[in-house]
Amino acid sequence: MKLITEVASEAGIDERHLELYGKYKSKLSPSLWEDIKAKPDGKLVLVTAINPTPAGEGKTLTTIGLAQALNAAGVRTVAALREPSLGPCLGMKGGATGGGKSQIVPADDINLHFTGDIHAVTSAHNLLSAMIDNHIFQGNELDLNPQRIVWKRVMDMNDRSLRSIVTGLGDGNGPVRESGFQITTASEIMAVLCLCSDLSDLKKRLGRMLIGYDQQGQPVTAKALGAVEAMTALLKEAVKPNLVQTLEGTPVIVHGGPFANIAHGCSSIIGTRYALKLGEVVVTEAGFGADLGAEKFMDIKCRQAGLAPSAAVLVVTVKSLKYNGGVPKEELYNGNRVALLSGLSNMERHIENLGKFGVPVLVAINHFEGDSSSEINEVVVACRRLNVPTAVSKVWAEGGAGGLELAEELIKLLNREDQPKFAPLYEASLDIPAKISKIVREIYHGADVAFSPAAKRSLAVIDRLGLHHLQVCMAKTPYSFSDQPRLLGAPEGFTMGVRDITLSLGAGFAVVITGNIVTMPGLPARPAAEQLRIDDEGQLQGLV
The missing domain is CATH 3.10.410.10 (Formyltetrahydrofolate synthetase, domain 3)
Structure with missing residues (x-):
């Protein structure tokens, strides 16, 4: 790894704007924005995917590899990613920093506690929870209805046993009421952190948060409870974006981590705006498939931030297409043309959907060892039929060099004369x-x-x-x-x-x-935590 001061210098960031967390991580000071805000914005590219499968699609991997490839091709590029949550890292998925030769580093730090942002969100959220129950216990001046408190507690861990709880048991412990836990990435404070424009806007948004209803059925907010200043104090460092690097030294802004199946699934607006001033192209991602992450990126994040993406990269794999065509996980390495052709319907649906936002699409075929050339060709033929450009990506095995074909196709798309006319899906005036x-x-x-x-x-x-x-x-x-x-x-x-x-x-x-969606996930039968090993020197293995 390069020193983060060197990465920052190459990205045009003066050292005085860095708040260092050791040698390889840094917060970006708000003073940086004052230096760069007059610069023109780069072009924003969203990396999304077809519906996820047990085989894995490699959306974050592709984002990192594509950013490296664009830099190798001479296009000044910055990546903007979400922070990994401990829940999936120690649960089903493992780490979320890419893989192979397309990773962000220091991966172990980023996957675990990083710079403490998610912990700060947890603390701010639970402070409000504690103040709500204390307010009721101390006389309930706001006349809160204990049975209509909507604000739960959070923790950054998968723990299904905490989905539904009873608080206040025992003498002198406040009113007994039903409540529950969410995972921190589902906290509204995480969403607010990622959607605010600065510390002042963060404070206003925290004040508007609904905590429950009074006995007359009127909404009660965090501002009415007097919790906003203390919550903001706990979040004052977390609101600053984090700068790290890829294995090839490409700058990456990692900030915020809402899930896309239960929250809005995008990294912070603040981090994205910084990246757009620092790069000619910004490559970002949104969680899960395009039906969730991309839709929320377009309809929530871009609408609130006034952003307009220039292109979308849709990640597909041969294995995931066969899975969508009915092949069980253990047979995905076997050839199955019929299932592949059937599974292409999933890819085609996502391409059609992305077109509804007016954004041009590029299909990235994430290459796995064992993929046959005939199967890859079927995907290429399908994209050609839809008049959608495609490229094979080998960024896991080859890093930026394995993404040059993908980068070249993206550059062509970004330089087209018929530039996209982005628009959200639905009108704000609809109920x-x-x-x-x-x-x-x-x-x-x-x-x-x-x-x-x-x-x-x-x-x-x-x-x-x-x-x-x-x-x-x-x-x-x-x-x-x-x-x-x-x-x-x-x-x-x-x-x-x-x-x-x-x-x-x-x-x-x-x-x-x-459906049956829950805001607090559970652990699988064999959690990823069981595979984690740490040696006497503190080196980790198994966090992938």
Whole structure:
């Protein structure tokens, strides 16, 4: 690794704007923005993928490798990524810093505690939780209804046993009430951190957050509780973006980490804006498949930040296409042309959907050892039929050199005369049910939406409070376009079940909870934590 001061210098960042966390990590001071804000923005490229499968698609890997390749091709490029959560790192997925020769480093630090941002979000969130219960215990001046507190607690770990809890048990411990835990990446404070423009905006958004309702049914916010200044104090360092590097020295801004299946799935607006001033091209990613991450990137992040992406890179693999065509995980290394052709429907649906935002698409075929040339050719032929450029990416094995073909195709796309006319999917003037319906019909290709009694009650509250201006953040399984994880390929004509709708007033959206989605994941039968090893020198193995 290069010293982070050297990486910063090569990116045009003066050392006085760095707040160092050792030799290889740094926070970027707000003073940097004053130096660079007058510079023209680079072009923003979103890396997304088809629906995730057990085989893995390599979206973050492709983002890192493509950024390295663009720099190798002479295009000054900065990557913008989310921070990994301990939940998936120690649960099912393992690390989230790329792999092979396309990684961000120091990987172990980034995957674990990094610069403490996620811990700061956890602390700020739970401070508010504690202040709510204490306020009720100390006399309840705000007349809060203990049975209508919507603010839960969080921790950055997968722990299904904490999804539903009872607080206040025992003498003198406050009112007994039902509550629960979410994973920190589902916290509204994480969303607020990633959507704010600066510390002042962060404070305003924290103040708008809904904590519950009083006995008359009126909303009560964090500002009314007097919690905002203390929460902001806990977040004052976390609001600053983090600078690290790839294995090839490409600068990467890593900041914020909301999940895309239960939150909005994008790295911070602040980090992205810094990157756009530092690079000719900024390569960023949004979580899970394009039906979740990309839709939220376009409809939430870009809308709130006033950003307009210049292109989208859709990552596919031969194995994931065969999986969507019905092949079980253990047989994905075997050739199966029929399943591959069937699974192409998933890729084609995502290409069609991305086109609805007015953004040109480039398909990246993430190459795995064992992929046959005939199978790869089937994907190329399908893309050619759709008039969509494609390239094979070998960035895992070869780093930036393995992404040069992909970089060249992207450069062509970015330099086209017919530049894209980006637009979000739905109009802000639509009410919440209409926004949900448009996403379900246009992106998921469902036929209808069924609202549960709880969801209908939430819609009545939204209507009563005049909150139809909110954007929509869908909480949905990432594995299918539908709300049914095993409905693979490109299903259509289904009914999407909405279980409930929660309000994130600070973030500016309503969270629409569908199917069996939960906001606190559980650990698998064999957690990734079991594979982690640390030697006497403190070197880690197994965090991949």
